[in-house]
Amino acid sequence: MSIAQTLDVASLGKLQKDFRGQLILPGDRQYDSSRVVWNAIADRHPALIARCTRVEDVIAAVRFAREHDLVIAVRGGGHSVAGFSTCDGGVVIDLSGMRAVTVDPARRIARVEGGALLEQLDRAAQEYGLACPVGVVGHTGVAGLTLGGGMGRLQRKHGYTIDNLLSVDVVTADGALEHVSDDDDPELFWGMRGAGANFGIATAFEFRLHPVGPNVTTAVVVFPIDRARDAAALYRDLSRSAPDYMHLALNFATAPGGRAATPGPRGNATVAVGAVHFGDSKDAERDLRRLHDQIEPLTETVRATTYLALQKMSDDEMAWGKRFYMKGAFLDDPSDTLADRAAEQVAVAPGECSIGLWAQGGATANVAADAMAFTGRGAAHWVGAEVFWVEKEQDRDHIAWGRAAMLALKPHTTAGNYVNDIVEQGDDIVRAIYGDRKYERLRALKRAHDPDNVFRMNQNVRP
Ligand SMILES: Cc1cc2nc3c(=O)[nH]c(=O)nc-3n(C[C@H](O)[C@H](O)[C@H](O)COP(=O)(O)OP(=O)(O)OC[C@H]3O[C@@H](n4cnc5c(N)ncnc54)[C@H](O)[C@@H]3O)c2cc1C
Incomplete structure (x- = not known):
């Protein structure tokens, strides 16, 4: 048309x-x-x-x-x-023509226009040795990430992106501009932090910034997939004992490019434990020691880098143009059984896929579960299955893998989902993302602010 x-x-x-x-x-x-x-x-x-x-x-x-x-x-x-x-x-x-980022270093606040990318916020804030916790790929949009929640490497130290959001300027369904914050409209601000795409168009955000970097240390230890339980045990121990200034991840993955390059039922799939140290660099060696004390890993890398380089590290791997499916959930116990299930799923993947866990806790757990629409901060870990491919004809197989992988992990997961990693749509799905109580509160907000459902291209809370 x-x-x-x-x-x-x-x-x-x-x-x-x-x-x-x-x-x-x-x-x-x-x-x-x-x-x-x-x-x-x-x-x-x-x-x-x-x-x-x-x-x-x-x-x-x-x-x-x-x-x-x-x-x-x-x-x-x-x-x-x-x-x-x-x-x-x-x-x-x-909003890609609205990408300005202004930093007030004295007040440690950034004002970010609604079309800005994470890399622009990261760069502008690092000019002053500051950062706002955001996601891990530089070309992601600040707006969609923030309005859904915003998970990333700094979450244990400084919380999700929404935990650092001070205000949003929003163009509403009737074409008015509103400043939304805890002072100006606390109820709408509650809803914007987790279900924000439902309520209007964010033209600018204000974020609290923190001193970060510029230097950080990363460590990754990689095992063959048959050692999934060893990796899970290491990740489990670290997530219980490591300081909040460490980001921790467990990743089950096929090799880049997908299917096994070496023979055997599990090909060259691997399982890795990764950490980023945002503490004092003199403590990095001590805090990361567990990762390089492992017996016969495939590889083990400790690297000093900058925060900015780290934040762009995955940009090429996650470049535009591929087909992608993902599904996420939350869980409390990365048990041996969970590790077995994840390893099994990765081993039967049709292509380039992974199942990743990120530790939560720390600052994410210091905010009350009902303080914002976002649901899931009470869980100890986030988990997500991701798969990439190129040909349209392969859509069905790859999406089916992602769904089956998360179904296999479902007995281990807790309530709620992160809205930004759910593709499936429908009232039941949205209700499951937020839980019954928050869903009803969001519906009341939607009826008040967008009764005609003008903003419906999202995980839609119907009025
Ligand atoms: C490569 C990649 C890496 C990712 N990494 C992370 C990560 O590390 N952490 C994390 O938490 N998430 C991550 N995500 C998920 C990401 O947060 C969501 O996909 C997010 O919605 C992207 O925001 P965007 O502005 O780029 O998206 P868009 O596609 O532009 O928008 C996403 C949603 O937000 C709405 N929206 C966009 N802009 C506005 C606005 N200004 N006002 C109101 N509504 C708006 C859109 O209508 C849509 O519903 C990643 C996604 C990808 C593809």
């Missing part, structure tokens, strides 16, 4: 007058490159891409879409795994 079929030229001309950004239509030279999002599965054809450069553009685009009864998809960094930031036949309100 082309825009010409759905809109009269006069109304588009009127939008053009108010709009300082770019309006991109089917047939325009830039249309195909502009409609691409990170997950290649989401190959959609919007009727209009409104690339905004200022708040007034966002307001004009929301009003225009509503007047013409067009679906709105909001795009920050374009990394929605479910493809929520694009749509067929509607308007993509694209």
Whole structure:
């Protein structure tokens, strides 16, 4: 469906007058490159891409879409795994022209526009030796990550991204601009921190920053997959005893490129325990010793690096253009049985896949479970299955693997899911993400702020 079929030229001309950004239509030279999002599965054809450069553009685009009864998809960094930031036949309100980051080093606060990427926030804050806890891939959008929660390497030390969010400027469903914070609208601020995509378009965020780096130490020890229990025992012990300034991960994975390169039923799948040390560098050797005391690992690496380099370390591996599925959950006990199940699932994966755990606790556990819409901080660990592939014909096998892998781990998981890593949709799914009580509270908020469900390209809380 082309825009010409759905809109009269006069109304588009009127939008053009108010709009300082770019309006991109089917047939325009830039249309195909502009409609691409990170997950290649989401190959959609919007009727209009409104690339905004200022708040007034966002307001004009929301009003225009509503007047013409067009679906709105909001795009920050374009990394929605479910493809929520694009749509067929509607308007993509694209904030990639709004990426300014300003840091106030004295107050340790960053103001970040709604289309900024993590790497921009990281870079601007590190100019002053500061950082906000965000995710682990630099090209992810700050907006989608924050509105869902924001997990990453600093979470045990400084909490999730939402735990450091001070305020959000939001364009609401009726095209108004609101400043939302604990002082200005505490109930909406509660909902924005975990279910934020439902309530409006965030044009700017304010974050609390912390002194971080610039130098950090990482350690990784890799075992063949047959030693899954050894790796789980090490990870378990570390997550109970390591200081909160250490990030800890356990990762079951096929080799890069997927299927086994060496013969044998389990090919060259591996299991690794990783840590990042954000404490005083003079304590790094002591704190990371357990990782390099292991008997006959495949490899063992301790590396001094910078926070900025670490934050971009996975950018190429997670580059745009591949097809991707993931599913996450929370759990309390990374037991031997869980390690066996994860190793079995990785061994039968159809391609490049992994099952990863991140330790929570620390600062994430210092905030009350009901303080925000986000659900899952009470669990000791996060777990997620991820799989990449290239050919459309392989969608079914790869998605089926991801679902089966998480089904196999389900007996070990606790309640709640991280909204940003669930692709499946429906009322029951959304209710399971937040739990019954929070779901009902979110519905009341949705009825108050977006009764017509204008913002529905998300894990949708229906009014
Ligand atoms: C490679 C990769 C790495 C990741 N790593 C991490 C990680 O380390 N930690 C973590 O917690 N998560 C991680 N994620 C998940 C990530 O947080 C989500 O995919 C997030 O939604 C991406 O945000 P975005 O702005 O890039 O996405 P988009 O696709 O632009 O948007 C995602 C959702 O947010 C909404 N949205 C976007 N911008 C705005 C806005 N300004 N106002 C209102 N709504 C908006 C969209 O409508 C959509 O529903 C990762 C995802 C990928 C693909």
